[in-house]
Amino acid sequence: MRIALEPGPGSVPVGSRHPDGADRPDGTDRPGRWAGAARWQRLAEDGTPLAAAQPVPDLAAAVRAIEDDARRGGEAVRWVWRSARTYRRLLRAGADVARCHDVELVEGLLVGAEGRSGEPHGIAAAAARLAGRPPAPDPALEEDDDGAPPALFAAQPADPDSDPLATLVAVHAGQQRRLDAFGPGLRLLAAAESAGALVAEEMTAHGLPWRADVHDRLLTELLGPRPLPGGRPARLAALADEIGVAFGRPVNPDSPAELLRAFARAGHELETTRAWVLRTIDHPAVGPLLAYKELARLHSAHGWSWLRTWVRDGRFRPEYVVGGVVSGRWATRGGGALQIPRAVRAAVRADPGWRLVVADAAQLEPRILAALAGDAGLAHAGNTGDGDLYAALAADLFGGDRARAKLALLSAMYGQTSGGAGVLLARLRRRFPAAVGYVEDAARAGEEGRLVRSHLGRTCPPARPGHEQPAAARARGRFTRNFVVQATAAEWALVLLAELRHALRSTGSLAQLVFFQHDEVLLHCPAEVAGATAAAVQEAADTAGRRLFGASPVRFPMQVRVVGGYDEKQ
DNA sequence: ACAGACTGCGCC
């Protein structure tokens, strides 16, 4: 059964915060009541209403009751809501759910699949689309967390369709019909994307354990003592001085233009000041400049000001944007969560008595390609030896040179041909014609202006006009070539997350999903369940492989570490 | 003063 849920304007969680206003140390809020005009309506699987809409006086308690009943063997429920903002509010009120249908995320998938990429996919636009009205640009659907109503409903009080619950129910039913027009893949993707939204909200609520004291110590070791706000750390100032001395006059190392002029005066005409270019020239400023660049980046991107902004009560809580990237990868808003540099990963530490389970999919993208293309040879290469696909490939085809094997494979998936990649690619093509042919077909589709789709049906947005020039067409080909692999890898990871979450919930595990980055998951769990948690991750990976590719021989091994700190090898 | 483009680099 499904239940469409609309918290409605003005409903706010009451008493859900700790008395002092802070989150509880375990990252959860105290269960609270949810006052306001919440309503819900029971639906059949196809979205048809089974009963009249009902007001729900205490939403969080009501949701908890239904979920508890399902856990005890009652009917399973899939909650239908407008967006994960509803779930964020439920979580704060102390209610979590097993399954949902996220209307705005599904609308995004459908809009793309129907060849209308770029059209808005908020509920207002979805309702307009359903009614055959021109898709009005989405009003700012941003709604603050404490429940200010979105402008959408406030703006149309007289419209009978402005009943938010009725709109939700109608759009959801329409989505069920539209999903029928596509294969089962898109349905699976819709469910996985929705589950991903649950995971994302829960990960933000749990937070990634982050030791501010360790981070501060690392920064101090590398940069010198913490400077006054806005100030430049001692180590950076010293390096800037060294650079000035090397050039014979002060140069701002943060200004590429100044650096180019300074190098030109010294007889080095450079195109850019990228680090790999600087490494090729012989000048006394290069050493300190490279050191400066590395440390300046650490300071500005993940330094003390980042720490103060993003870490509270021992947790880093990035906001994940599910499906925020065209390929379906997640993005994050603020905090640079997907670019945590290795240099500060030691600050990610499990609580006392707890462990981190760090799991990443080994060589995910080539394995995805093998499965997508049905390339038995490449699948076999991934299953030989100790599971190192690149090493197997190297032994088989590249005289044991793992680096060249990796370059060849990545070139096939990214469209690179420089650096000798073209020759390696030719060798790869002869050995794995299905896999290489698959990405080359995708590249050709892009060059010819056609659309490509992921395995489950996420559709790449069409090229913008002006891509008729050869250079642009080739760029488009590289994009579509990569899209089919990256987007399918992203949906595999999404299904893994959904399966893992399901497994943890159904066993009552205390393990928490706390971080996700493309092909890597971090869990935080009591030490005594770390082994079981690690096993659950591999099981979820296997299940994800079967869900996407059925009986494919391709395996998806996870490299799992059970550690105290994110930087530890094991 | 502000916005947006550009540069360069972190992660996958």
Added chain:
DNA sequence: AAAGGGCGCAGTCTGT
């Protein structure tokens, strides 16, 4: 002949 996919972020530069 040459041709490297996807992001977010901070700082500089440019245009208004």
